[in-house]
Amino acid sequence: MDTQFDLTLRRLSQGLTHPRLADIESTVLQRIADARAGRAGQWRLDALAFLGALLIGLGGAVAMAAPTAVAATVASLGGISHLAPSSLLERGR
Numbered sequence: 419m420d421t422q423f424d425l426t427l428r429r430l431s432q433g434l435t436h437p438r439l440a441d442i443e444s445t446v447l448q449r450i451a452d453a454r455a456g457r458a459g460q461w462r463l464d465a466l467a468f469l470g471a472l473l474i475g476l477g478g479a480v481a482m483a484a485p486t487a488v489a490a491t492v493a494s495l496g497g498i499s500h501l502a503p504s505s506l507l508e509r510g511r
Contacts, residue, residue: 420428
């Protein structure tokens with residue numbers, strides 16, 4: 419059983435293609451080659467960008483690994499907390 423979608427796909431596959439589509443692969447490959455040739459002398463800039471990103475990443479890792487101050491007291495479960503939902507609800511009345 420063919421659906422409307424199947425019929426449309428069959429019609430598109432049997433139809434004529436644009437003449438430039440036959441040569442599109444060589445055009446794309448030529449553009450890639452031209453782009454590579456245009457960037458051939460920029461390896462120093464790429465290396466500098468890589469080193470900069472590496473230094474920023476390492477700096478961030480060192481900053482994140484630095485020890486943080488530990489709280490001197492720990493709230494116990496038995497103590498009254500001023501931020502407990504029950505105490506906050508009582509204040510709102």
